[in-house]
Amino acid sequence: MNAPLIWVVFPFVMAVLLLFAGTTKTAARWGASAALLLALLAWLVPIDRPVALIGEWGFRMAPSLRVLGRQLTIGDAMRPLLMWLFLALALWLAVAPAARMEPTYVGLAMAFVTTLAAALTIHPFLYAAFLIETAALVAVPLLLPPGTRAGRGVLRFLTFQTLGALFVLFTGWMLTGTETSLPQSGLALRGGVLLGVGFALLMGVFPFHSWMPMLTEEIHPYASVLVITAVVTVVGVFGMGFLDRYTWLRKSDLVYSWLQVMGVVMVAVGGLWAAFQRHAGRVLAYAVMVDVGLGLVVVGLGQFGGVVLFFALWPVRAVAFVLWALALSGLGRRREGLDYLALSGLGRQYPWLTAAAVLAPLALAGVPWLGGYLTHMSIWQGVASSWGALAALWAGSVGLAAAAFRLAGVLVVGGSAPWRSQETRDERWWVWFLLFALVAVGAFHTWWWQQAVAIAQTFARLRG
Amino acid sequence: MVWSAYWPDMVAGFMFFAGLMMLASDDWRWLLFYLAVVYAGATALMTLVWPWTLAVTVLVGGWMAAAVLGLSQQTVIATNPRRRLGVKVLRLSAGLLIALAAVAVLPSFASWLPSMGASYLWSSLVLMLLGVWQAGLHSSNALWVVAGLLTTFAGFAVLYAALEQSLLLAGLIALVVVALALAGGYLVVQQESVAEEPEARL
Structure with a gap:
């Protein structure tokens, strides 16, 4: 058994299957149950430690999965984080029928949150920028189901997420190898500023916040608020990862x-x-x-x-x-x-x-x-x-x-x-x-x- | 003098011209044609640092993106109003100012990235800036915004190619470019097909 298979691949496959659900209620029932199950597993099952089942029978969940030479890694320390992410997702999906969302909402929301969560697990971490951009692209049909008009809010959201992902990708390259050593002051300043701008674009930090009110004004609140809160939550954690990884950033x-x-x-x-x-x-x-x-x-x-x-x-x-x-x-x-x-x-x-x-x-x-x-x-x-x-x-x-x-x-x-x-x-x-x-x-x-x-x-x- | 010495400068010039014309164009056919030229130029520049077999993924991705955006125009009924000459001149002037701005910041960028040639770096910078400028100018038109983002992506791909040489990276860039075009195509269809209908979701 493998942790990324359970918390990244399985929900993604589930999300694709949920797109074929006939009604929102059916999709929400399955989607919320799956998300709840994943939250429960994150709470109960340790990663990379033996788990006894019956007698001497048991298993150990491997923390890493190799994909095209890169690794998706979910350590035991990430379990509380995953538990909360999937619990929140379960809540959003369970309430979706009461908000009268379309049947595709459930599958797209699950794919969106899973893609964002995958960004927290990938190594080398700079590939996370591609996953954040992919999540933004998945968010487009989530925000605009067929029959609704595309306004400026979605375009601005897409623009800011794309630019933010590019900033993070570039800074990720720039700061490679400086995790523990203090880089020359010029590099530290440039890296810090570019990183700051990238995260500000992604999280809608003032003065790059304009896409948020535009989205919630034009788009159904149940779709737009899920997208905004998921982005700011996961990108916030991703940003904390930067702060945790780079000593010179952490000590500044x-x-x-x-x-x-x-x-x-x-x-x-x-x-x-x-x-x-x-x-x-x-x-x-x-x-x-x-x-x-x-x-x-x-x-x-x-x-x-x-x-x-x-x-x-x-x-x-x-x-x-x-x-x-x-x-x-x-x-x-x-x-x-x-x-x-x-x-x-x-x-x-x-x-x-x-x-x-x-x-x-x-x-x-x-x-x-x-x-x-x-x-x-x-x-x-x-x-x-x-x-x-x-x-x-x-x-x-x-x-x-x-x-x-x-x-x-x-x-x-x-x-x-x-x-x-x-x-x-x-x-x-x-x-x-x-x-x-x-x-x-x-x-x-x-x-x-x-x-x-x-x-x-x-x-x-x-x-x- | 051998042609190869001027090759990057010529390609950079062509790309800038194409990017500039994208700013001024008000016909989607020309817009996508120039986008295709930008990706051809970006690929040509990338062959300086990547093997052509790898660089061609960006060309395929970019042209596929242009094709996808072109297909989305089948749903468009209304034609874009022709802009006045003064507007076009203003936009071209803004593009020229962007080129000058790229020249101005080039030395400091060159000190960060000393391994890159000046024209290579300049073309990357100018494409990124022109793309952002275009996305800002047409902030309510999905086709133009996405074309602007794709231009920015082309500039970034040129820059990043000199920094990292990886098959996965080339594939991911091509994949994101096509996915961006698909999302853009969807947005264009949504903008056009329900343009006359009132908002029905709330």
Whole structure:
């Protein structure tokens, strides 16, 4: 048995098979079950260690698979990471029928996430750039199923991902052999800058974020948010890998300072701009921007605690964005769009979807009693030594919360329809389940924190 | 003087001309013709550092990409409006400025990558910049954006060929180029076939 066969090849084959499913429900049932099984295997089965089955019978899962002279490697330390990736994927796929996605959504989403995950396993790592580009290309039919019009958002997404992948590929060559030795200062500066630009393009870091609001405005929120969150999550981990691999990068104060500055700017800009949008889809994109910014801020702390916080943001990210995207899918479908004018007064007929659309951004803003609060508290404590940074983070959170209340106002205040819940049964069940999960993430914070520590162990050299 | 001494300069000149004409063209046939010329030029330059059997993969990939994009035009009903001469002149001038910018940054790039000849490096830089510029100029037209990205990819392939010589790399570049064209073709079809219909997904 071989780990890359199980976590890369099998889901990819499964994804191709799922493209032939007749209904979204069938595809989602199989896809989510497969993703859940892969998450379970990642949790339970050790890699490169003997596993006893019955008596003396057992097996050992090999960590590497050779493909055309290159290696896909999944070490035992990567198991928590894979568990979380596939658990989040299972959630996205399971909720897809309630968001009324096309049957091909499930297969394409699985292929997309698997291709991105494969980028984390390939050696030499510079080939990961090709996989990231391939994932972006797979995302095109995922974002635009037949019958929907291609707007500028997808084109910009494709442009930025292509340019970002080229930057990473070039920098990967440039920095070959400098893992442990400090390169000459000129090379370090050039490499660092090019790498920074490459990752900024891929992750939509300010000022290269324009593709995110364009995507969420033009494309179905359930497709666009999956693509954006998967890209920023996996590319973020890939970036951490760079930081972990290169000693001179890891030891550079300038790198951490820049990460913090960019993170703080993203949180403040994302939160404040979210409050002034007039389209619910665009607010989603700015919330992603806030989340990415928080990730940069915590990595910029330059401590192992920061790395743990980076991964502690994941559970809320997964649950809140699925919930939010589901809510906006439901609301948008009823009014042919997510413009505030179109959504006016709709909350009276769809109170559960309204609650979901309001509580999800509040959780991401770090409002007490919801999932993100304790992680936000830890982040605020981490940057407490700098009043400017703290004020900017608060401004971002306040902006995002204001955007949530503004959406609540738009949905509830306008219109004269009587209050009556008209959501379908599956929508209601999923909203209840995800709202419970959103509160549970906060309530069982210690358990999630231990998981975040386990994932952070993957980056052995970033322990401070 | 032997021809071979001027060979890279001539190819670089042809590629720049083709890239420049892509900026000014408003007919998809000419756009794809010049894209094919760019890939032919890129392949010719790459034969300086790669065996031609390896370099030809880029040519095959690039021409296949142009063919795929050409096929996608079968669905296009509306023709692009002809641009005024002034617009074309402005775009050509911008292209010339890009060429000058590439000349300006050439010495610093040459110090990073000393093994490359000046015309080789310049042609790679200028193609990448022209491609990005084109993708930015036509940011709402899928065909032109993808052609711009493919031009950038051609420039990058020229640059990377001098840095790494690997069969897998050549294959991957060709594969990504074709896949990009397929995605581009799909986007063109989506843009054209539902251009008149309202958004029906939400």
